Amino acid sequence: MKVITRFAPSPTGYLHVGGARTALFSYLYARHHGGQFELRIEDTDTERSTQESVNAIFEGMDWLGLEHDSAVKYQSQNLARYHEKIDQLLNNGQAYYCNCSKERLDEVREEQMKSGKKPRYDGKCRDLSLGKAEDTIIRFKTPKTGEVRFDDHVRGPITVANDELDDLVIARADGMPTYNFSVVVDDADMGITHVIRGDDHINNTPRQINIYQALGVQVPEFAHVPMILGDDGARLSKRHGAVSVMQYAEDGYLPEAVLNYLVRLGWSHGDQELFTKQQMIELFELSGVNKAPSAFNTTKLNWINQQYLQQADNDRLAHLLQTRLNVLGVEVPDAVDLGAVAEMFKDRAQTINELAEMGLFLMQPLTGYDEKAEAKAFKESAIGALQAVIEKCQAIDDWAGADLHQLIANVVSELEVGFGKVGMPVRLALSGQAQGPANDVIMQVLGQTETVNRLQNALDHVTAKFA
CATH class of the missing domain: 1.10.8 (Helicase, Ruva Protein; domain 3)
Structure with a gap:
């Protein structure tokens, strides 16, 4: 069997961390098994779906390097197919029209809760054989007996009795199909073999399996990955890092580092922390996905990004x-x-x-010097040190080939002082700080003219200070 996975976001916002991880797991599983990874935009919520969000999803996927294998599918372009399948269920007696008002449904649920029952549709219209009317919706006729059982790749065996499920709505009064129906039709038509998604969808799965079976199509395998929490144990939010994937690009992270961090949010391979994309593909299996929620940790993300920066x-x-x-x-x-x-x-x-x-x-030009560093480095003895370094810098013909570390060492030797007596005032003159890269490295990057200018400005500053 050829493995085919998909990522199916709703374009009602940016591509966030949770969605990106789901996309990554789906991508890696398909690539590991030599299969296909598909992208579907679930844009039937016309009030909330925007082209801006679609573009944000594309941009995030592209930045992360999660390439899909076929043309993007849009649910909004597949409405005729959904209605065809709804008609199939109606004709087979596996769906029915319902004209229950919202007020009646609210009353039913309220009564059920008062009596300690699970609130759900009571099936009033199930056997009335109603016809299509202006305010009717369409419900799926859930089997009253038996059970739904599936082996989740993360959670293990899951069994739900059908009498725990109500007759869910599969088409609204305006004819728009609902999520639980349209995803079944799409996944069946696209030949999806493995549905990898967040465990917030796990309650939908038994309902969807019943619809697969009613339509007479192959039921895919499921893997429900745990949610991502903040490091304080609360549901992930913007204050924890649940921002647009592209915000990480704006914040200076490398895409391969973000991918590496995402794959470790709920998946592991021994004690290994750093993975190239190819290593992820070679090693990823759903059996390595943890059952427990993962905690987003910005400190860990920063460490991983630093490793990639260094390389x-x-x-x-x-x-x-x-x-x-x-x-x-x-x-x-x-x-x-x-x-x-x-x-x-x-x-x-x-x-x-x-x-x-x-x-x-x-x-940028220096606007001043660190006060504590100045008190230590810009003493009167710094005047001679700065003058000597300036003279040697001005005498260089080939700045790129000059040994600038040796230049400073020669001044130290000639003045017969410790290295700090020269190195400290030079560093402060060049950078404005006491700490930083080696002086010769700074001088090489600044170039001869700017190096001499900064040394001269510092010399003027120290000279005026002790005039």
Whole structure:
């Protein structure tokens, strides 16, 4: 059997973390088994579905690299097929028209709850053989006896008695099919073999299996993955990180790092933490999906992203840095090589945005010096050290080939002082901070002209201070 999975989001908002993980699991399972991964847009909710949301889903899937194998399916373009199948059930006596008003249904449910019963439709219209009318809906005639049993790939065997299920609505009064019916028709027509989705759908599954059987089509296998919680145990929300997938791009995360983090939200392979996409495909099995909910942890996501930053190609990081600096409105000086900036900070930064922030001092004029660092480094003895370094910098003909570390070491030797007496004021002069990359690395990135300018500005500042 060829494995065919699908991701079927409703375009009523952005592609969020939970949806992206479901898409990833479906994608990996199909790829692992050499099958197909399909994308379906469930846009029959015309009041809430928007093209903007459809575009956001496409953008998120594309950024994550979750390629689908066929043309995108849209439920809104398949209404004729749903009505054909609804008519099939009506003609076979497996569905019926119902004219119960909302007020009556509310009264029935209220009475049932008062008497301690499970609130559900009481079947009043089930055997009345009503015809189509303006306000009638269509209900599926759920079997009254027997049970529905399925082996969930995550939860294991699940059995539900049919007398626990009511006659669900499969078409509203305006003729629009409901979710539980349209997904069955779509999955059957698309040949979906494995439905992988969130466990909030698990109560729908017995109802849908009854519809599959009534339509005489193959029932797929199911895997209901647990929900994602915040690290405080509460349902995931925006404050935990439940934002648009593209927000992670804007926040400076790499797509492969987000994929790696998502696959570890509820799936494991031994103690391994880092996976390439190909490794995910080779190793992923539904048997590795945990039954318990997973906790979203931003600290863990940051750590994973940092690992990928450290391994990333500097040219790629330079492009991402340029994009981020454009957002910040920062113009990169011609002399500054962003690839070199990436190399300078990628072992320290956790995101592209952090990397950009760390490198801002290389792109923008210094507006001052750290006060504590200045008190230690800009003493009167710094005047001679800065003067000596400036003179040696000005004398260099080939800045790119110069050994700038040795230049500073020579000044230390000539002045017969400790390295800190020269290194500290130079670092503060170049970066405005006491801590940071090595002085020679900063000097190389700044270029000769900017290096001399900053050293001269610092010299003027210290000279005026002790005049």
